[in-house]
Amino acid sequence: MAGIGQEREAEQTGQPRLPAAAAAWGGEAFEPTLRDELHSLGDALMPLLQAGLGAGGIVTGGPEQVMILSSRLDEEGRIVVRVGVFYRSLIAGCSCADDPAPVEPLEEYCELELAIHRVDGRTSFRPST
Incomplete structure (x- = not known):
């Protein structure tokens, strides 16, 4: 069971939690639950997605x-998941009438690695290599 100190630390650092995915680990519900929780993070993933821009x-x-590309337990008992994320971007222009930059959103893709603590769902993210 996670201590109060760990919970406060996660709240102070803004570390996201995926408790439902952690609870579903090992069962058929893991992948859909993880996808749902990642979608619910919304803008919290934007810095990582921004770093993964290609177009x-x-x-x-x-x-x-x-x-979900792969999942496993690491030596510390965390759930390590590699995910592919599809999202959209824009080319920022000057907003001038004759700006040639396309206004239509562009398709983007990046891969992330998540490490989910099984006890409390604290999750760290990094670009996957």
Whole structure:
């Protein structure tokens, strides 16, 4: 069971929690539960998505689709998951009438690695290599 100190630390650092996914680990509900919780994070993932941009210059929102690529337990007992995230971006222009930048959103994709603590769902994210 997580201590109060750990909960406060996670709240202070803004570390997201995926408690339902942690609870569903090992069962058929894990993947859909993880996808739902990742979608619910919305804008919290934007800095990582921004770092993964390939076509545009600015992320337009949270993930549109999440694909689970792999999952396993690491030596510390955390659930390590590699996910593919589909999202959209825009090329930021000058908003001038004759600006040639496309206004249509661009499709983006990046891969992230999550480490989910099984006890309390605290989750760290990093770009997948």
